[in-house]
Amino acid sequence: MGEEQKWYTITIYSENTVGLLNRISGIFLKRHINIESFTASKSEIDNVTKFVIIICSDESQIVKITKQIEKQIDVIRAFYHTDEETIFQESALFKIKSNLLFDERHIQNIIKDSNAQIVTVSRDFFVLAKTGRRPEIDAMYDALKEYGISQFVRSGRIAVTKDSLMISKLLNQLQE
Amino acid sequence: MPLIEKKNITGAEAIIHCLLAESVDLVYGYPGGAIMPVYDEFYKFSDELRHIMARHEQGAIHAAQGYARSSGKVGVAIATSGPGATNLVTGIADAQIDSTPVVCITGQVPRHLLGTDAFQETDIVGISTPVTKWNYQITEATEIPEIISKAFYIARSGRPGPVLIDITKNAQFDRFDLTYEPCTEIRSYKPVPVVDAQQLKDAAAIINAAKKPMIVWGQGVILGEAEEEFKTLVEKSGIPAAWTVLGLSALPTAHPLNVGMVGMHGNYGPNVLTNECDVFIAIGMRFDDRVTGNLATYAKQAKVVHFDIDPSEINKNVTADVAVLGDAKETLAQILPLIEPKSHIEWLSEFEKKYEIEKNEIIEKAIRPTKEGLTMGEVIEGINKATKDDAIIVTDVGQHQMKACRYAKFTRSKSNITSGGLGTMGFCLPAAIGAKMGAPDREVVAVIGDGGFQMTLQELGLIFQHQVPVKIVVLNNNFLGMVRQWQQLFFEKRYASTEMTNPDFIKIAEGYQLKAQRVNKRKNLQSTIDEMIQSKEPYFLEVVVEQEENVFPMVPSGASVSDIRLK
Numbered sequence: 132m133g134e135e136q137k138w139y140t141i142t143i144y145s146e147n148t149v150g151l152l153n154r155i156s157g158i159f160l161k162r163h164i165n166i167e168s169f170t171a172s173k174s175e176i177d178n179v180t181k182f183v184i185i186i187c188s189d190e191s192q193i194v195k196i197t198k199q200i201e202k203q204i205d206v207i208r209a210f211y212h213t214d215e216e217t218i219f220q221e222s223a224l225f226k227i228k229s230n231l232l233f234d235e236r237h238i239q240n241i242i243k244d245s246n247a248q249i250v251t252v253s254r255d256f257f258v259l260a261k262t263g264r265r266p267e268i269d270a271m272y273d274a275l276k277e278y279g280i281s282q283f284v285r286s287g288r289i290a291v292t293k294d295s296l297m298i299s300k301l302l303n304q305l306q307e
Numbered sequence: 308m309p310l311i312e313k314k315n316i317t318g319a320e321a322i323i324h325c326l327l328a329e330s331v332d333l334v335y336g337y338p339g340g341a342i343m344p345v346y347d348e349f350y351k352f353s354d355e356l357r358h359i360m361a362r363h364e365q366g367a368i369h370a371a372q373g374y375a376r377s378s379g380k381v382g383v384a385i386a387t388s389g390p391g392a393t394n395l396v397t398g399i400a401d402a403q404i405d406s407t408p409v410v411c412i413t414g415q416v417p418r419h420l421l422g423t424d425a426f427q428e429t430d431i432v433g434i435s436t437p438v439t440k441w442n443y444q445i446t447e448a449t450e451i452p453e454i455i456s457k458a459f460y461i462a463r464s465g466r467p468g469p470v471l472i473d474i475t476k477n478a479q480f481d482r483f484d485l486t487y488e489p490c491t492e493i494r495s496y497k498p499v500p501v502v503d504a505q506q507l508k509d510a511a512a513i514i515n516a517a518k519k520p521m522i523v524w525g526q527g528v529i530l531g532e533a534e535e536e537f538k539t540l541v542e543k544s545g546i547p548a549a550w551t552v553l554g555l556s557a558l559p560t561a562h563p564l565n566v567g568m569v570g571m572h573g574n575y576g577p578n579v580l581t582n583e584c585d586v587f588i589a590i591g592m593r594f595d596d597r598v599t600g601n602l603a604t605y606a607k608q609a610k611v612v613h614f615d616i617d618p619s620e621i622n623k624n625v626t627a628d629v630a631v632l633g634d635a636k637e638t639l640a641q642i643l644p645l646i647e648p649k650s651h652i653e654w655l656s657e658f659e660k661k662y663e664i665e666k667n668e669i670i671e672k673a674i675r676p677t678k679e680g681l682t683m684g685e686v687i688e689g690i691n692k693a694t695k696d697d698a699i700i701v702t703d704v705g706q707h708q709m710k711a712c713r714y715a716k717f718t719r720s721k722s723n724i725t726s727g728g729l730g731t732m733g734f735c736l737p738a739a740i741g742a743k744m745g746a747p748d749r750e751v752v753a754v755i756g757d758g759g760f761q762m763t764l765q766e767l768g769l770i771f772q773h774q775v776p777v778k779i780v781v782l783n784n785n786f787l788g789m790v791r792q793w794q795q796l797f798f799e800k801r802y803a804s805t806e807m808t809n810p811d812f813i814k815i816a817e818g819y820q821l822k823a824q825r826v827n828k829r830k831n832l833q834s835t836i837d838e839m840i841q842s843k844e845p846y847f848l849e850v851v852v853e854q855e856e857n858v859f860p861m862v863p864s865g866a867s868v869s870d871i872r873l874k
Contacts, residue, residue, distance in 0.1 A: 146495055150432055150436065153433060153436050154437075157436055194622070195622075195623060198619035201619075204441040204493065204496045206495060207494070
């Protein structure tokens with residue numbers, strides 16, 4: 132209690148098994164902690180899955196949670212890091228009606244200024260993709276909002292750590 | 308273990324071979340639609356593998372838990388899908404929090420019906436996830452050998468716990484060629500941390516320098532089968548040692564350095580002196596809130612040395628100055644040569660002085676009462692006498708449990724079996740059945756309150772059918788006594804839903820054709836207990852006890868252990 136609350140990135144290397152996601156999310160549920168973002172993907176190691184979870188917490192709690200995650204049978208290793216210790220990005224897609232691109236000239240400036248990509252353009256709609264930090268995506272959202280956004284989606288945070296995690300070495304040892 | 312190969316057998320038959328390969332000779336369960344192929348194999352293999360049918364799946368799992376706790380082996384419980392599986396959940400949660408090795412096998416609807424809300428379909432893997440060490444759904448017969456071997460390995464290794472394997476019906480019917488190899492390693496799972504020599508040195512330095520040290524040990528000593536190493540450590544270091552409820556019986560009650568129980572209804576000395584010791588050595592215990600009371604005022608003056616097998620327990624509730632990770636049997640054996648022989652006579656006398664106070668204020672009145680009404684404590688004392696302190700005592704949850712933990716005496720380990728962490732009423736009767744079958748040479752006495760008894764009394768049917776010679780003592784005060792005690796102390800005696808109109812328990816026991824006696828006079832108590840213990844058959848004893856007796860000492864919920872109340 133009283134400890135500083137901040138954003139933490141939990142990185143998990145695990146087997147790719149049915150139900151593990153449920154098991155990990157249950158650790159947060161049991162402690163009444165809201166998950167800000169949760170992504171699962173392949174990792175840099177063959178046949179090893181990576182989860183990246185973002186939560187707001189304090190250090191003593193994040194240590195305990197990381198240990199509880201690592202205790203799960205199918206989890207190989209779990210780590211936690213602060214924002215300063217990671218390189219992180221989010222991605223967003225904006226679907227917008229095509230006529231706006233021509234009627235509202237300002238949209239073209241927004242696309243240029245925000246370094247967004249045009250993913251597709253059709254007669255009815257076009258889709259913009261933006262990768263960056265949360266404030267950049269939020270700024271682009273706010274700028275486009277007044278012209279009408281048909282659909283918007285933002286991914287969870289993906290992150291890599293500045294320090295090496297030594298996980299490949301660990302797995303090599305196990306597989307030898 | 309031998310490698311097993313069988314050609315062209317069904318999944319159901321394979322399950323039996325896998326269980327036999329894991330040295331299972333006894334399982335508890337209850338049949339039903341989605342597990343019928345396995346039951347058909349139980350029928351065929353009944354000479355090699357005994358299946359004991361409970362009267363409710365909760366009874367089956369508690370029996371498996373009792374079996375595991377008394378034998379040190381993995382208990383096995385089997386149920387069908389849907390309600391059969393959900394009825395196991397309380398026992399699974401109990402096994403999880405008390406680190407009991409149990410493997411549960413549940414039937415499931417055929418794979419093609421998964422997710423269709425088929426008859427008796429329930430997502431037991433989802434439901435059991437937070438309360439299992441591991442679980443898995445098998446949907447193809449070929450998965451059976453690998454998953455069952457993993458299940459047993461995970462349940463028993465490291466910090467033990469429950470594993471649930473859900474097996475769809477098609478996987479039980481399908482034929483395949485079985486090859487069984489026991490699991491010895493899982494790449495993502497390191498059950499026992501490697502002992503760190505530096506941690507041992509640091510711990511030994513603190514222990515050797517201590518002036519007023521105390522040890523509190525938990526079930527880790529029993530699960531690690533480290534009783535001998537532990538006793539040697541206690542004797543060599545001369546350090547007074549107190550126990551948690553689940554650690555009870557790892558060191559004989561009469562041992563001169565055994566100073567009693569810590570926690571809410573623990574002994575006066577070890578609770579108060581927790582806040583006076585200079586070094587607190589925790590061995591295989593997890594600082595449960597019922598042990599620590601208010602953490603903000605718990606052992607703050609002491610350096611804490613924490614031995615545990617589970618890294619997630621270190622600094623979870625109490626910050627350790629030194630943590631020693633590893634299996635207690637290894638860590639204790641390895642620290643022994645580093646420990647200087649000492650005796651702490653003056654410090655030990657502090658415990659003795661506090662014990663004298665508690666004895667005069669509480670213990671004498673509890674076990675040798677002079678008032679007319681029978682007390683729970685004197686019944687426990689009577690059981691001690693009749694069994695020469697050598698029985699396995701199985702308890703339920705509540706006042707009788709705390710009285711039994713306080714007053715039952717033990718000479719051997721694995722002799723106190725109770726629902727500690729979860730506090731599961733209804734645990735005792737089925738767990739006592741399992742305890743007796745897991746340790747058939749031991750006397751097993753089930754001590755139960757009238758409330759908890761009525762939660763699983765249907766298992767008298769199992770006792771009757773299989774003539775399991777457990778001795779059942781129901782301490783009947785016509786109240787949910789512990790809740791009533793809290794209502795008396797903290798809710799101004801508003802006895803909401805704690806008074807019970809009970810049936811004639813003797814008639815119920817006699818309905819199951821058990822020998823049954825009721826005692827409500829002191830003069831008949833010891834002779835009836837003696838008769839019960841001498842009986843070779845199951846025996847039911849109801850003792851009508853004082854209605855409004857309380858358990859003291861007591862650390863009120865949220866208070867400091869040094870504010871323990873004697874009345």
